[in-house]
Amino acid sequence: MARLSAAVACLALLASCSDGPATTPPGAFIPPPIPMVEPGAQGEGEVNLVVWAGYAEKSWTDPFTKTTGCKVNAMVAGSSDEMVADVKSGQYDVVSASGDASLRLIASGDVAPIDVGKVPSYAQIYPSLKNKSWNSVAGVPYGVPHGRGANVLVYNKDKVKSPPTSLGAVFDPDPTVAGHVTVYDSPISIADAALYLMHDQPGLGIKNPYALDRPQFDAAVALLTKQQPAVGSYWSDTAAQQADFEKGGDLIGTSWQVVLNGLAHDNHKEITSIKPVEGVxxxxxxxxxAAGAKNPTCAYKWLDYITSPAVNAKVAEFFGEAPANSQACAKTTDPGFCATYHADEEAYWDNVWYWTTPTTRCLDGSDRTCVPYSEWVTAWNRIKQK
Structure with a gap:
C-alpha cells in the first residue's frame, strides 16, 4: 500500500509538472528546482542502491569496495514502479532507472542533476545515449547511461506456423497461438500497441508512441483490449517468462535479450527472435x-566505476544488453558480443523507441494535449481485468 501511495503521488506530480505555466513552449518540461548533487572530499563508507537484478553482482561490487572503501548495499526491484517507490522512501543513494521511471523521478524531485565532469567515464558514453528526454532536461544531465536493449519479438519456431515479421503477430495473432501470447506487464506496453498502429493505421497520425492524444490513446487501448483473450501471461519476471517458454505455455510475444540468453543456455533452440518491420x-x-543521497561521494564513485569500460562490459555480458560505454566492446570476454547486441551499430537503434514517461505536454513537441502516464496506469489495469 505504501508503494501504491508513493506511485500515485509521483504520477500526480508528473502531470502537474508537465502542464507547466501558460508561457511554457509546447512539449517543454520544467523540473522542480533541485540543486545538483556534489561529492565530498572523502567517501562515506557505503552506498545504497536500487537496481535491476544483475546490476550489482559481487564479482564487481567487491572490487569496487576494495578500491574505494565504499560498501555496496543493493536492493533489487522487480519493476519500475517499485524503483520509484523505493527511491521516494529516502533510503537509497543511487537507482538504475529505466526510461519509464527516470522522468517520473526527475519530476517528483527525487533525483538530482549531476556534475558529469566529476564522472570521467561519462566522456566515453555513446553520444546517441546522452542528453535524451529520459535522462536529461534542457541539456542538464540527471544521470549516466548504463546500457540499452530492444524489446524484440520472441517466438517458438516449432509451434508458430508462419515466421512473424510484424508486431501484428501479437496484436492480431493466429488462432493457433491463442492463449499463448506473452506481454510485458507494464503500462508502458501501451506504447507497443501505439507503435504497431503508427504503421498499420497511419490515419491516426501517431508520430511518437509515447505522445498519444485522446483518440490515439483510445485506439491503442482498444487494440490491447482486443488482444487480451489471446494473452496467456503478462510477465514482469524474466525467469518466469523463460520457464513459460520452456514449458510451452508461451509461444510468442515481446521479450528481452536476457530471456533469450537463458533459453539458449538451456538449449532451447526452438525459441528465436526477430526485430519487427515496424521497429520496437x-x-x-x-x-x-537521489536528491537526498546520504552518501553522495560514494554515489559518484559508483557511477564512474559501473560505467567504466571493463565493468560496463562485464555487466553487459552478464545481463544481456548493449553497453553504453563506447570502449566497453574491447573489454568483453566474447569478441563477438557487441556485434550480437548491435552495440556499435547505430543504424540498428534508429527505429528503437526508448521508454519515456508520457506527459500531458506531448513529448513530440507538438501543441496537442497528450494522455499522461497516470491514465496509462489506469487503462492498463482495466485491460488486464477484461
Whole structure:
C-alpha cells in the first residue's frame, strides 16, 4: 500500500509538472528546482542502491569496495514502479532507472542533476545515449547511461506456423497461438500497441508512441483490449517468462535479450527472435543519484566505476544488453558480443523507441494535449481485468 501511495503521488506530480505555466513552449518540461548533487572530499563508507537484478553482482561490487572503501548495499526491484517507490522512501543513494521511471523521478524531485565532469567515464558514453528526454532536461544531465536493449519479438519456431515479421503477430495473432501470447506487464506496453498502429493505421497520425492524444490513446487501448483473450501471461519476471517458454505455455510475444540468453543456455533452440518491420520499443537505463543521497561521494564513485569500460562490459555480458560505454566492446570476454547486441551499430537503434514517461505536454513537441502516464496506469489495469 505504501508503494501504491508513493506511485500515485509521483504520477500526480508528473502531470502537474508537465502542464507547466501558460508561457511554457509546447512539449517543454520544467523540473522542480533541485540543486545538483556534489561529492565530498572523502567517501562515506557505503552506498545504497536500487537496481535491476544483475546490476550489482559481487564479482564487481567487491572490487569496487576494495578500491574505494565504499560498501555496496543493493536492493533489487522487480519493476519500475517499485524503483520509484523505493527511491521516494529516502533510503537509497543511487537507482538504475529505466526510461519509464527516470522522468517520473526527475519530476517528483527525487533525483538530482549531476556534475558529469566529476564522472570521467561519462566522456566515453555513446553520444546517441546522452542528453535524451529520459535522462536529461534542457541539456542538464540527471544521470549516466548504463546500457540499452530492444524489446524484440520472441517466438517458438516449432509451434508458430508462419515466421512473424510484424508486431501484428501479437496484436492480431493466429488462432493457433491463442492463449499463448506473452506481454510485458507494464503500462508502458501501451506504447507497443501505439507503435504497431503508427504503421498499420497511419490515419491516426501517431508520430511518437509515447505522445498519444485522446483518440490515439483510445485506439491503442482498444487494440490491447482486443488482444487480451489471446494473452496467456503478462510477465514482469524474466525467469518466469523463460520457464513459460520452456514449458510451452508461451509461444510468442515481446521479450528481452536476457530471456533469450537463458533459453539458449538451456538449449532451447526452438525459441528465436526477430526485430519487427515496424521497429520496437526499447530501454536505456540510467544511473541516477537521489536528491537526498546520504552518501553522495560514494554515489559518484559508483557511477564512474559501473560505467567504466571493463565493468560496463562485464555487466553487459552478464545481463544481456548493449553497453553504453563506447570502449566497453574491447573489454568483453566474447569478441563477438557487441556485434550480437548491435552495440556499435547505430543504424540498428534508429527505429528503437526508448521508454519515456508520457506527459500531458506531448513529448513530440507538438501543441496537442497528450494522455499522461497516470491514465496509462489506469487503462492498463482495466485491460488486464477484461
Amino acid at each position: 520499443t526499447g530501454w536505456s537505463d540510467t544511473w541516477m543519484i
